[in-house]
Every structure is written in structure tokens, then in C-alpha cells.
Amino acid sequence: MQMANSNIVDFPLPPAQENFDLNLVADVLVIGGGPAGAWAGLAAARAGARVVVAEKGYLGTSGTQAAAGTGAYYIKPDDPVHREGMVNSRLPIAFGFAETDWIEKVYDQSFINQDLMSRWGYAFPRTQDGNQERWGGLRAADAVQFLRHQLEKHGVTILDHSPALELLLADGAAAGATGWNRRTGKRWQVRAGAVVLATGGTAFRSGIAGGNNNTGDGYLLAVEAGAQLSGMEFSGQYGIVPKGSACSKTAVYGSATLTDAHGQVVSRGKGTTIAEIQTGHVFCKLDKYDDIGRERIQAGQPMTFQYFKRHLPIDPFTQEYEVEHILEGTIRASGGIEVGDGATTTVPGLFAAGDTTSREKLVGANQSGAGPATAWALASGSWAGHSATLFARKYGGDAATRKVAYAGTAGLRPTERARADLDVKALIAGVQDETLPVAKFYRRDGKAMSSALDKLDGLWRDARASLAGDSGLRGADYARSVVRAREAAAMIAAARWIFASAIERKESRGLQRRSDYPVIDDKQYSHVITGGLDQVWVKRKPVSGSAHLHARAS
Structure with a gap:
């Protein structure tokens, strides 16, 4: 395992414009259309940006929020008792990583967003005394569908059934993406001044409601561009x-x-x-x-x-x-793309929001649950959309003419001859064998994880060398085969980052439970950062001084 960031890839030039069926130019491209993606698109559009949202399914009905629904935590303005209670309620189970100022910012923004929804006409349920019941009030699909209508009112272009398969880079900055429409088989390209990733986490297709499209795509897109992940060991939810x-x-x-x-x-x-x-x-x-x-x-x-x-x-x-x-994996856990203030990543022009990001500063080493996770989606989506708009105004004015390069690797651009016998279903099953069983993934063992990582490294080598879409297919069938190949690559990659991080953290803290290191170790009190493609790397990063170490036992 490599211990430094060597995420260097040779990027070939993109094909000519006419190789795409749809060519668009935007100030901000949002990849993912759940609550986080919808709010990113709304924040950017309300700030005057030209916005395109590319969603893998149908924006308004796809994703875990639409399938199950949940409330969103928030803090009531000018209510110090409520503020203190909301901020402190989960600190004892955050295991030292949550930051009170971060929690306040998230829940304050969540209130603002829900207040906007109310003003726009969203019908929150009401209690017996007639007051709006916002916590628990974002009812399943209708909340995201409501946000879709708002996006349409603000002139946002929505690409449904159109997963993004790779990012475009210009001088090291995010400059758009390309993908396919799974229903029409049309290939699309969006040149953009900035990009927001809001693709959700992954449960490795465990069967969780609404999670079939959550295959870790955003992690792979981000790392291919040079971003890094944090807290991936906190994933056994x-x-x-x-x-x-x-x-x-x-x-x-x-x-x-x-x-x-x-x-x-x-x-x-x-x-x-x-x-x-x-x-x-x-x-x-x-x-x-x-x-x-x-x-x-x-x-x-x-x-x-x-x-x-x-x-x-x-x-x-x-x-x-x-x-x-x-x-439930990282959909309900806390690991993901590392983001800073304004939902920034380590890649210029690339921002991230929602379940695809690390939520350690909000919920620590524990599960993100329902209320906190939805609040984070609303808040981080808004911040990402706003930040992306500002970046695009300052640096992305030549989005349509910049010389760009493709960042896609495994499953899209094999280094050797594509192999027809490399079965996508078998690759995914190989990943699921290591990640789905509760007896294996809930409480972890170092030797077993090392063996799993060796297996996953082998799957990655095969995918990197020879995995691609089925060239014998045409139209939408071919497009779907490319998407499936890319999903398999993303799941393999996500599992490798999880196990590499879990091996590095030699203790049990929150969702990281190790049978060979069953207690909390203060020497392990730091973030585990990971990335890398052909060679996965891990490194340590100090926890912010504003984090609060309350719990002393796992």
C-alpha cells in the first residue's frame, strides 16, 4: 500500500465535438439529482448561473430520499435552548470528530432551506395545534419532486437517465463531464465552469430501498480528478x-x-x-x-x-x-469525499455535497442517520452550488473553449484489450462477497481485511486492464453496458478505499469495529485520508481543534 498521494493519470484528449449527440455549456454542472444535487442546482441558478443537472435516474423519484423519505434536523432561530440541544445531542456518540461550529452551520442552513420551501409552497404536515411539522415532514418523493419543479422554474436544464461517467479537466481544474443517456443511447458532454458531485454514497447494491443507483460513482470521479476521501473506515452501517x-x-x-x-x-x-x-x-x-x-x-x-x-x-x-x-454503507455512514468550507474539494472547480462527502465534522465516527443526513444534504448542496457559481465566474468564463482532457479510467478506457469474458456481474459479486455479509463487514479483522483487499486489488487490475462496454451492442443497449462497467469499477474502488482505511485505523471507534483492536486508542485519534487508483494510499490528518472528544469507549 502506497503512503503518499500519487494519483497521476495520463489523460487523452477528448474526441471531436461531433462525437457527442448532445453538447451543452454551463456555468455549473451538478452530477446527481437527490436533495443535495437539487439544492446545489437551485443555489447556483438563484445566483444567476446557467445550470445543468445530470441525474442517473429520474430527478424527483430516484435515490434513497425519494424511496423512503425522512425529516431534516434544523435549529430554530433565536432559540438558545433548542440550539444547545441540537448541537450537543449527538456529540457523545460522535467519538471525537464532530465540530460544534460545523453542526450549527449545517442546521442553521437546513432551517433556511426548509423555510424557503415553505415560502415556495411546499405543504409541510401540520401538528394538532396547526404549526408546521418540519422534522419528519419531508415526505418521501414529493419533497424532491417539489424541488424539481423549482429547478424547472429557475431554468435549470435537467438530464434524466443520464449518468456522468467521467469528468473533464482543464489545467487541473474540473471543467465538465461526459456520459450517456441510458434510455436513448445518446452520448452527452457538458462543458462547465465548475462541477458539483452529489451522487450519493454506496451500499454496494445491498438491496436498500432506492440504493440501486448508489454505486460509489462520485468517489471514483473525484479520485480520478485528484480529490481524496476521509473516514471511509466508518462505513459498517x-x-x-x-x-x-x-x-x-x-x-x-x-x-x-x-x-x-x-x-x-x-x-x-x-x-x-x-x-x-x-x-x-x-x-x-x-x-x-x-x-x-x-x-x-x-x-x-x-x-x-x-x-x-x-x-x-x-x-x-x-x-x-x-x-x-x-x-446501508456510506449512504447512512459518515465517510466520503473530503470537503472544506463551501463544500470545496482538493481539486479546483470541483465541489461535493450530500452522502458522497465525508460527514465526520457533523456526526463524527457514527452513522449519519436520517435527520442529520438530510440536513447535510440541504446545507452542503446549497454551499456547493453557491461556491461553484463563484468559481465559475472567476475562472470558468471560457468553459466552452478550454482545452480539456478526459479523466475516466477503469471500466471506460482499458489499458489493454477489452475482454469479453470479464463479466460485470461476477466483478460486482466479488465485491459484495466482501462487503455485504454482516458477519464479515460489521466487525472486522485485520487478516480478513488484508485478504479482502488483496482480492479487490486483483479485481481492480482486471477492470483497469480489460473492462469496457460490450462492443457487440448498439444504441441504448451499448450505453447501458458502459454504465454497468463503470458502476462495477466504482464499487471495486470504493471497497478498496474502505478496507485500506479500516486496516490503517487500528482501534474500534464508532462504525469502525475491529475484533483484533476492540477498544478506542487515543493514539489513533486522527482522520484517515485515502485515495489513489492503481495503488491505494492512506495517510493521517489531525482532527480539528474545534472537535469535541466526549466518548471514551466504543
Whole structure:
């Protein structure tokens, strides 16, 4: 494993303009159309920028927010008691990485954004006394769909079903991207003064609701351009679901009786996870809800209870059913692209927002959950869009004419002859073998991780040398084969960065749980930064002086 940043790639020149079916020029290109991407596009457009948003699915219905819905934390203005409570509530479980000033900025911005939504006409639910209920009020797909309408009103160009497959660089700065439309098979290029990555995290296609498109694409795009990641070891986040379901809403199980295969009552969280690993089964009954609680939880978590109505026809409040753990990964954890003030990355002109970024300064080494994660999406999206607009005005005025180079590597531009026998499904299965099993990925062992990393390095070498789209296909079929190849490469890369970081952190802290280093070690109190393509590197970075080390045990 290399210990310094040697992320150097020879970038070939892009093909001629006529090789693209769609050529666009923008001040700001946003890649990803969840809440973070939508807010990035809105912030840029409201500041007067020409904006293009490229979304892998359909903006308004794709992604984990649209599939499940969740509330967004915020701080009430001029309410010091509420402010103190919101800032301090999660510090004890942040394990020393959260920063109070960062938390305040995020939750203040979250309030501003939700207030704007209210002013624009978004119908937040109301409590019995008639007040808006914002926490818990961003109801599933309608919130992101509402933001889509706002983007359209502001003249933003939306490219649906159009994943970005590689970034364009000009003199080391982000200068746009290219991709394919998966439905039409048309190839597109956007030259831009600045780029925002908002592609979400990854659960390695575990089956989590809305997570199929979250394959770590943003990580690969960022590192290919020269950015770095932080906290990728904090990724072993699992959610509880009814066995065979996909909607992991931990809040549902706050008033439940949970038992292992032997009938012993276990606690939610670590208790249920260990119970599944050790006994093979976990069972649940939602028997601690009163009548009002039943009404509220069903209204607040409709996806979970739809499963009971359509697929498991029982009364979960009186009847026992089996649950299991499903990987939520970096979608609900805290690792990702390292960003600074204004959602900047280490690459000029490249900004990042939402689940694709590190959230360590907000939630520390623990899971980002629901409320904090959504607040972060709203806040970081706004900051990224604003920062990208300012950068484009100052440096990106010649976006249409700059000499650009492609940054894409594995899955897109093989170094050797493409191999027809290199099966994308087999590559993804190889990654999932190392990342999905709760018995392997929840509590980690150094020797097992080293073995996994060796395997993943081999998969990367194969992908780098010989993985590409199926040249025997045409049109949309070919476009989808290119996208699948690129997704496989991104998942391999993400897993390598996770395991390299987890091997480097020789302790158990938050979501980093090691059987061979089971306690917190103060000597390990630093960020683990990673990157690199053909050779993964890791390095240490001091934790900010404004972080607060509260917890002393994992």
C-alpha cells in the first residue's frame, strides 16, 4: 500500500465535438439529482448561473430520499435552548470528530432551506395545534419532486437517465463531464465552469430501498480528478428490515421487543446485529406502541408498513416476524469525499455535497442517520452550488473553449484489450462477497481485511486492464453496458478505499469495529485520508481543534 498521494493519470484528449449527440455549456454542472444535487442546482441558478443537472435516474423519484423519505434536523432561530440541544445531542456518540461550529452551520442552513420551501409552497404536515411539522415532514418523493419543479422554474436544464461517467479537466481544474443517456443511447458532454458531485454514497447494491443507483460513482470521479476521501473506515452501517424487505427504517424499532433465535430479548442496534451473527435469526414484535404511537409511526414510515400490507400480511403490532440486517454503507455512514468550507474539494472547480462527502465534522465516527443526513444534504448542496457559481465566474468564463482532457479510467478506457469474458456481474459479486455479509463487514479483522483487499486489488487490475462496454451492442443497449462497467469499477474502488482505511485505523471507534483492536486508542485519534487508483494510499490528518472528544469507549 502506497503512503503518499500519487494519483497521476495520463489523460487523452477528448474526441471531436461531433462525437457527442448532445453538447451543452454551463456555468455549473451538478452530477446527481437527490436533495443535495437539487439544492446545489437551485443555489447556483438563484445566483444567476446557467445550470445543468445530470441525474442517473429520474430527478424527483430516484435515490434513497425519494424511496423512503425522512425529516431534516434544523435549529430554530433565536432559540438558545433548542440550539444547545441540537448541537450537543449527538456529540457523545460522535467519538471525537464532530465540530460544534460545523453542526450549527449545517442546521442553521437546513432551517433556511426548509423555510424557503415553505415560502415556495411546499405543504409541510401540520401538528394538532396547526404549526408546521418540519422534522419528519419531508415526505418521501414529493419533497424532491417539489424541488424539481423549482429547478424547472429557475431554468435549470435537467438530464434524466443520464449518468456522468467521467469528468473533464482543464489545467487541473474540473471543467465538465461526459456520459450517456441510458434510455436513448445518446452520448452527452457538458462543458462547465465548475462541477458539483452529489451522487450519493454506496451500499454496494445491498438491496436498500432506492440504493440501486448508489454505486460509489462520485468517489471514483473525484479520485480520478485528484480529490481524496476521509473516514471511509466508518462505513459498517446496517439497518434492520423485515426479512426480505428493503426499507431500513431504524425508528420503527424504537418501541419493539426484539429476540434472538433462542428467545432471549436483545437491544436494538449492536444487540440485534450480534444476535444475528451468533444465533442466525432475530425476531420482532412492535408491541410497545400505544394507539397514538401506532398511528404516528405508520404515517411517518409508510414504506415499512406497506410491506406488511402487501408482502407480509400480518399485524406487526401483535404478531412476531423475522428481521434481518441490510447494509446501508456510506449512504447512512459518515465517510466520503473530503470537503472544506463551501463544500470545496482538493481539486479546483470541483465541489461535493450530500452522502458522497465525508460527514465526520457533523456526526463524527457514527452513522449519519436520517435527520442529520438530510440536513447535510440541504446545507452542503446549497454551499456547493453557491461556491461553484463563484468559481465559475472567476475562472470558468471560457468553459466552452478550454482545452480539456478526459479523466475516466477503469471500466471506460482499458489499458489493454477489452475482454469479453470479464463479466460485470461476477466483478460486482466479488465485491459484495466482501462487503455485504454482516458477519464479515460489521466487525472486522485485520487478516480478513488484508485478504479482502488483496482480492479487490486483483479485481481492480482486471477492470483497469480489460473492462469496457460490450462492443457487440448498439444504441441504448451499448450505453447501458458502459454504465454497468463503470458502476462495477466504482464499487471495486470504493471497497478498496474502505478496507485500506479500516486496516490503517487500528482501534474500534464508532462504525469502525475491529475484533483484533476492540477498544478506542487515543493514539489513533486522527482522520484517515485515502485515495489513489492503481495503488491505494492512506495517510493521517489531525482532527480539528474545534472537535469535541466526549466518548471514551466504543
